[in-house]
Amino acid sequence: MDAAAAMLADNVSPLAWQGWEGPRPRLIFGPGMVQLTLKDATRWERRLVREQEARPKGAAALAAWLVEGQRDGEDETDFELRLGRVKGDIPLTEREITEWSRKSRANMIKVLASLDWSPLFADFALPAMTTLTYPGDWVTVAPDGKAAKKHLETFFKRFERAWGTEWVGVWKFEFQRRGAPHFHLLSVPPAGLSGDAAYEARMAAYRRGELARKPRRRTVENQGLGYKEWLSSTWADIVAHPDPAEYANHLMAGTNVNHQEGAKASDPKRLSVYFAKHGSFKAKEYQHIVPEEWREPGKGPGRFWGYRGVEKLTRDVELAPADFRFVARTLRRLKARVKVWDPKARKHRWMKATRVIEVNRYGQGQRPAYSGYSDVIGLAGAQYMEPVKVTRRRVRRPVTRFARGSGFAVENNAPELVETLTRALLACRGPEVRQVHRTEMVRQTVRRRRLARADEIPLSRTPDEWDRTRMARQRALQDLAAVTGVDPAERSGGPDGT
Template sequence: MTTVSDGHAVVHAPPASDTPEMLLWEPKFPSPRGLDMAASMFDARPTWAGEEGPRPRIIIAAGAFAIEWPDLARKDRTHERTEKRRQAAVDMAATYIAAGEELPERIPIREITGWSRKSRARMVRALCEIDYRPMLSDRTRIPAMVTLTYPGDWLTVAPDGKTVKRHLAAFRRRYEKAWDEPLKAIWKLEFQRRGAPHFHLLLVPPHGLSKMPGARATSAAKVGAGRPFREWLSAVWAAIVGHPDPEERARHLLAGTGVDYSDGLKASDPKRVAVYFTKHGGAQAKEYQHCVPESWVGPGLGPGRFWGYWNLERVTAQVEVTPEQSVQAARIARRWAHAQRTTRQVTVIRHRGGQVLPQRPDIIGLAGAQILEPVAAPRRRKVRRRVRRFGAGRGFVSVNNGQTFAIAVARALSLPGITQYISRSVRTEVLTSVSGTSLT
């Protein structure tokens, strides 16, 4: 960043296009306009006319390729039941209001103790389907990873998850007022080893100085006014958290935030963004970052969602295909994912070997001795196993360019003999996916 002085104030000018940081960052975010073209290359089946049963479809995004088998008739009935329950809740609330009584308080019963695997998978797919071009449209601004932490005595200002989420919402409002632009960002919640929560946000920091509020503005709106982004960030976040102890607040003002452009430069395509957020604290050695502290374990005390995004949209294109085409596409995507040699760390149970007793006729080899007369308790061992995608013909894969990947799959399906020749194993897989039972 260069600095230009106008004689009165120091203004941080935007970096030139030939600066080192701009030369290092080469974004490769595909345009969503090509998704419809990629979807048109598949042989679409006739439009749904209300018949029962699953209808497989292929979903294409900027950084993801997915196959689903939704039952549209069942979804329609589920939607009708949801609408009836919502209408019943509205009628009950109207009855209480008409009688002049207060609505009964909803007592939470759910306890959140950690970040589930389903939530992680949903985050990866969502981040691969987001259109990042509105956030990265200005090439004079490079993305950065912003960190928001809490002071040493964090329980005083963050007694539960709702309070922390209110702090995050307040930060978003103050950003939009101070910089006069909507905050386009991706955020993720993690926990330090001491239990304190902290947020990681991928955003594009603004240039220049924050806006000066009017004379009638509140004292909160004047915090950090007329400062560059780093100084504004430290002042505003310390004011939002607002620790009552002056010493804790002073230390939090100095070390409560961070802006890392080197991590922001890694956001070059949708897959890299998703992988970075997944691995950021996702290693097995740092799994504690996804464990809720004991003081937050209880009904209504949990953190709620661990991730989210602001002012960004998920853009996808989908096409309904025949079950045979869906199975073939899933096989192609599964083999491609297998060739990537992606692994994950799992915990397995290992039994220590027993001693072979030849005088026992009912024991066969070491395995029999190990089962009948173990010499030690089983132990757990961490190993890495190959990740298997599209196990039941459903799922998704993260790719660097979903349009290119979908076109390659469509071309493979159009090869001579691919769609006409369906082997017995493929027919069995199709029937299994439709009926939900295994066939012999």
């Protein structure tokens, strides 16, 4: 990634951003993601300043509204509701998450493709997909989203105590057809036995000098079990259903470890697309719809995804407007088609990039009617306003990426794509373009020098100051004419000698 960023930065046009206000074309890329942005840093900073100035006023107004007594015309129910919001027992907003939004899906794909997965795949480790489900009577143990997230956090803490290392990977929150929540976790299953692996990890740290005292063996929950057995027992203990029959069934079928699914995450693009495939193709869209039991205010699921133990790894390069347009057009054409495997021909072939969307379908000869008139007169008007039966159908439509220049796309090897874009950018520059760039480089150098001396130059002058400056110049020209004998009008080409 450093080599790709340096290659593009060394060959960037001198027309790139040099310190003035306005949009700044940037190319940001990670291990499996390429993004083009036109962010205006100045406007963004001004917006933050306005928000900071308005926050104390909003907080003071909200506090005054919350702590004031019962108002005129306010009944006891509304007054108790407002006091509950003051104490924090009732959330301030009545809105709740009911489904996984498109913005969150796109953000998850971009972030997962921008992470450094070296800690997860170190030492040629084989990842696996771990599934954590809930028993049949799941409402008793998970009445809201906070309880389910607390179970997941407890699982991470017990994992660190049992195996001596932090859980590293990515997790996804989904729902089954019966409404029960479940978690998908992509990580590397630890080797050895629970408890013993943690002791060996602490001993290794002691031998390296990272610990001052020699560690002692500690007894943990479900001591001396392999990962699959420890996973089943630990997750059943965390959920802890009060019914013995439900607890026994959950102990036997509450978890699953699948190495075949984990092997699909062979690069950042496949990893990010795997977790979002249901949202992209809507094959299992029901898994992202929140059940009715969690749709009340304060019971929502919260975030649908997250990661632990890994960090973002991105590089960004400033681009000139012309180079930005060239890269955007190239990526738009490149991402208009995808390479798929044809099992019959046993080779790859290119096809248009499509996505599944839902559209309205009407009966033969029926179309929705829209009228701006409130009153309909006559039989024709009654037929015109008759409701039309509408059905929803899933269809595939072409996808256009980077339609307005900015956007992002996932790639199996993003640094290699950036190097290819750099070579294409250099190959499309003719000799006349290079000459223009050299001339513009001189202009930008002069501009940088003027910006460096900006404090010495007055930013604005009044009309009187401009008049005094013009009169002083005329006097200087007249003095020069008196000494040299040259007329100021002939010297400057103007009647007033300015």
